[in-house]
Amino acid sequence: MKKYLLPIITFFLSFTCALIVAIKVFPNNPFTGNKEEKTTVSKFKDGDLIFQTSESKQCEAVRIATNSKFSHCGIIYDINGKWFVFEAVQPVKLTTLEDWIKHGKDSKYVVKRLKDDRVLSPQVLQKMKDYSQQLDGKEYDAYFEWTDNRIYCSELMWKIYKNAAGIELSKLRELKDFNLQDPRVQKILKERYGNDIPLEEKVVAPSDLADSNILKTVVDTY
Numbered sequence: 338m339k340k341y342l343l344p345i346i347t348f349f350l351s352f353t354c355a356l357i358v359a360i361k362v363f364p365n366n367p368f369t370g371n372k373e374e375k376t377t378v379s380k381f382k383d384g385d386l387i388f389q390t391s392e393s394k395q396c397e398a399v400r401i402a403t404n405s406k407f408s409h410c411g412i413i414y415d416i417n418g419k420w421f422v423f424e425a426v427q428p429v430k431l432t433t434l435e436d437w438i439k440h441g442k443d444s445k446y447v448v449k450r451l452k453d454d455r456v457l458s459p460q461v462l463q464k465m466k467d468y469s470q471q472l473d474g475k476e477y478d479a480y481f482e483w484t485d486n487r488i489y490c491s492e493l494m495w496k497i498y499k500n501a502a503g504i505e506l507s508k509l510r511e512l513k514d515f516n517l518q519d520p521r522v523q524k525i526l527k528e529r530y531g532n533d534i535p536l537e538e539k540v541v542a543p544s545d546l547a548d549s550n551i552l553k554t555v556v557d558t559y
Contacts, residue, residue: 380556381420381434384457384465385413386449386494386506388547389441395479398525402515405544406559410490411437412497413448414466423469425493427477448556449547451504461502468501480529481512483539491543506552507545512538 388407390400396408411424413434420434438444451457478487488496498504513536517526526534546552
């Protein structure tokens with residue numbers, strides 16, 4: 338009997354080790370997974386929108402053109418019991434909430450939430466995360482084109498809410514609707530487009546989302 342037990346035990350141990358390795362090599366989809374129970378009540382909710390002030394020259398131009406302190410934004414997701422921000426940088430990706438906050442000027446930020454967030458059921462939130470997965474890894478769009486080939490931060494948020502949750506966070510505008518006369522804005526436009534500025538391109542700015550009348554402020558550290 339003993340001579341049969343050894344091969345069986347060896348097979349079992351080998352299978353267990355292989356399973357452990359497979360789990361490490363092939364992790365779960367980052368947008369899915371079993372939520373861990375939180376031991377404390379959080380000030381954040383799945384699907385919240387977060388805004389900050391960034392300090393690059395492009396972000397400065399965005400603030401001037403939109404007459405707003407906000408130049409970057411993202412969506413807060415609860416993934417496996419941890420908070421992340423899904424954002425359009427280079428490339429589009431998930432960033433831990435803690436790191437995302439540190440990237441902003443003086444680590445200041447504002448969190449907005451739907452006034453009626455009951456529409457963000459677990460099923461709708463999962464649709465948002467599934468749609469986000471399709472955009473994960475895309476190139477950042479420095480030209481602010483209204484396509485899915487590349488994508489910028491406020492466009493990312495608007496499209497996730499619209500296409501996955503059926504909610505328009507704000508009306509779309511055209512590039513010409515913004516303050517483009519400031520020399521700092523003109524310099525960025527010249528670098529991007531030369532003399533062919535797409536003034537009628539559909540666009541949504543962080544300020545458009547932050548000023549949305551269907552959102553309320555839940556956290557403001559400014």
